[in-house]
Amino acid sequence: xxxxxAYFSQYSGGSYQYTLSLVETLTKYCKEYDCLLLKSPVxxxxxxxxxxxxxxxxxxxxxxxxxxxxLLGRPLADFSQIFRTEDFPEIxxxxxxxxxxxxxxxxxxxxxxxxxxxxxxxxxxxxxRDRLEREYLYKVAATNARMILCESEFxxxxxxxxxxxxxxxxxxxxxxxxxxxxxxxxxxxxxxxxKKKYRLPEKYIFYPAQFWKHKNHLNLLxxxxxxxxxYKKKIDLVLTGSRQNNFDGIMKKVKDFQLQDQVHYxxxxxxxxxxxxxxxxxxxxxxSLFESVSLPVWEAFYLGIPVLSSDVCAQSExxxxxxxxxxxxxxxxxxxxxxxxxxxxxxQKKLVTRGYQRVKNLTQKNYAVKLNKMIKNILSSSI
Numbered sequence: 001x002x003x004x005x006a007y008f009s010q011y012s013g014g015s016y017q018y019t020l021s022l023v024e025t026l027t028k029y030c031k032e033y034d035c036l037l038l039k040s041p042v043x044x045x046x047x048x049x050x051x052x053x054x055x056x057x058x059x060x061x062x063x064x065x066x067x068x069x070x071l072l073g074r075p076l077a078d079f080s081q082i083f084r085t086e087d088f089p090e091i092x093x094x095x096x097x098x099x100x101x102x103x104x105x106x107x108x109x110x111x112x113x114x115x116x117x118x119x120x121x122x123x124x125x126x127x128x129r130d131r132l133e134r135e136y137l138y139k140v141a142a143t144n145a146r147m148i149l150c151e152s153e154f155x156x157x158x159x160x161x162x163x164x165x166x167x168x169x170x171x172x173x174x175x176x177x178x179x180x181x182x183x184x185x186x187x188x189x190x191x192x193x194x195k196k197k198y199r200l201p202e203k204y205i206f207y208p209a210q211f212w213k214h215k216n217h218l219n220l221l222x223x224x225x226x227x228x229x230x231y232k233k234k235i236d237l238v239l240t241g242s243r244q245n246n247f248d249g250i251m252k253k254v255k256d257f258q259l260q261d262q263v264h265y266x267x268x269x270x271x272x273x274x275x276x277x278x279x280x281x282x283x284x285x286x287x288s289l290f291e292s293v294s295l296p297v298w299e300a301f302y303l304g305i306p307v308l309s310s311d312v313c314a315q316s317e318x319x320x321x322x323x324x325x326x327x328x329x330x331x332x333x334x335x336x337x338x339x340x341x342x343x344x345x346x347x348q349k350k351l352v353t354r355g356y357q358r359v360k361n362l363t364q365k366n367y368a369v370k371l372n373k374m375i376k377n378i379l380s381s382s383i
Contacts, residue, residue, distance in 0.1 A: 002026065002375070003091040003108065005100045006039035007054060010242075010268065013210055014295045015115065016043075019097040020178040021364065022371075023047045029368030033375070036091065038102060054102075093379060099134075099141045109378065112141050113149040116292035116313075117158045118214065125213050139163060146378045149173055151293040154314035173370045174293070176362045181299050184275040194276040198266050204236035205338065206281035206305075208274070208296050209288065211247035216287045216310070218253060222331035223287075223338060225257050231339055237285075238277065239265045278303045283341055283348070286310060287328045293318055298362065301355035306348045308337055322354035 004023055008016045026035050027048055037043065037051035045051050094103040094110035103110035119126045119134045126134070142148055142163045148170045150156050156170050176182055194200075209215040220237070227233045237259075254263045269277065278284070284300035286309040293314055300307050307323030309315050316325060326337045341347060 001036055001050075001091050002033045003036045003038055003094040003103075003106075005094065005096040005098070005102050006037045006043045007100065007102070008098070009040055009042045015098050017178050017295050018113070018115075018175050019043070020047075021175050021367070022095065022097055024179050025176075025364040025368045025371065029365055030372050030375070093146075093375060096141070099137050101137065101141070104140070104144060109146050110144075111147045111149060111374070111378070112145045113151075114138065114142065114155065114159055115151070116155060116290070117162055118290045120158070120162060121313075122214055122290055145169070146381075147171060147374060151175060152314035152317050154317055155292045171374060173367070173374070174362060176359070176364055176367055177295060177299050177302060178271075179364070180271045181275060181302050182364060184303065186276075186279060191276045191279065194273050195280060197273070198238075198269075198277070199264075200238065200277070200280055201236040201264065203282055204238045204264070204280075205283050205285050205308075205342075206238050206240075206278060207285045207287070208240045208277075209286075210241040211244040211250060213246045214289045215241075215246070216289045216328050217246065217250045219328060219331045219334065220285060220287045221250070221253050221257055221259060221263070223335040224259055224262060226332050226335035227339060230335070233339070234262055235338065235342070237263050238281065239263065240267065240269050240274075240277065242268045274299075275303055278305055281305055283308055283338075285338070286315070287326075287334060288312065289328050291315055297323070298359055301359040304352050304356065306341055306351040307355060308334075308341060320354075320358060322351055322358050324351070 004026070006019050006023065008019055010016055023035065023037065024047065026033065034050060035048045037045070037048050038054055039045070039051055041053045091106070091108050094106070094108045096103055096110055096112045099112060099114060119131050123131060142159065142165055148159060148165060150159060150170065150172055151174050153172060156172050159165050159170050160167060207220060211217065217239070224235055224237060227235055254260060278300060283306040284296055286294055286296060286307065288294065288310055289312060291313055294309065297307055297309060297318055301322065307319060309319050309323050309325055310328035311325035312328060319325060324337045324341055326334045328334070
């Protein structure tokens with residue numbers, strides 16, 4: 001039995017889609033293993049035969065007690081109401097798609113994915129509590145894991161640098177987008193319905209991102225202002241994603257910059273509508289100040305739209321020559337790239353072709369081969 005920590009919701013950012021793709025892959029292509037989801041109540045329960053809802057998130061004080069229980073090797077509290085171990089079947093290996101204490105509390109061998117060290121690069125965007133929690137949890141989870149996964153060489157190097165983990169215990173395995181992207185087949189009636197449903201402009205650029213500060217919506221607005229002033233072009237921008245702590249400030253700037261007729265916020269969209277919003281866009285823009293690997297970039301490559309991306313962290317590694325890269329702190333440079341791409345149809349076609357080349361082998365079937373090999377090696381070494 002493989003236990004998978006699926007303690008996320010749709011509002012958890014890329015970790016939700018990463019977990020969704022992982023579960024889909026294991027259940028479809030690694031059928032020799034039964035999978036048990038240890039999940040939040042809102043994570044889909046129709047993906048596996050076995051699942052346990054873990055209830056609401058634990059308080060920070062409880063997390064600290066868990067951490068020191070692991071560190072000291074003895075319980076500092078009764079966690080039975082959170083993790084009723086008698087309810088769990090025999091688990092041979094756990095996979096934690098994000099850093100979590102759950103495998104350690106259950107005393108199971110596990111694989112953990114570390115997505116990024118954003119708190120090291122942008123500490124000002126985290127509270128002191130959040131930084132300390134990340135420091136402790138990353139160290140404990142990585143030290144005790146049988147294997148650490150990541151999705152780029154950039155993050156692999158960070159794991160070695162910040163956590164002092166030997167290279168043989170780190171694997172770079174890139175996850176494809178979930179099935180609703182990789183298996184998407186366009187339907188003209190549905191596309192028209194989506195366009196009407198959200199009142200989408202005839203032409204627009206698209207940025208799907210939750211409203212965290214590092215997503216850099218502000219400089220994207222400055223780029224629109226630049227384009228309006230220099231080229232007299234009013235570029236429509238469609239935004240999706242949940243309203244995180246930077247949302248109100250960005251909406252205020254939209255009014256201050258008089259961009260109300262250009263910026264269209266659609267909210268958090270259902271998965272079945274997202275591919276059509278991509279397909280109707282002229283391009284994806286990804287101005288983020290920090291990305292380890294950007295799932296929207298893979299989605300855009302899959303769905304056949306050109307990509308404009310900031311040149312930060314692992315983005316150049318991910319995008320390669322299949323998109324236009326820019327400095328996210330320079331709105332004018334960003335604006336020039338938008339103008340260049342939207343003015344050049346041949347460039348758009350070239351980037352779409354290159355994007356497909358980058359993802360044509362990034363399939364759940366190929367992902368399963370790598371996961372299966374790793375799982376078998378860990379299980380055989382545990383015997």
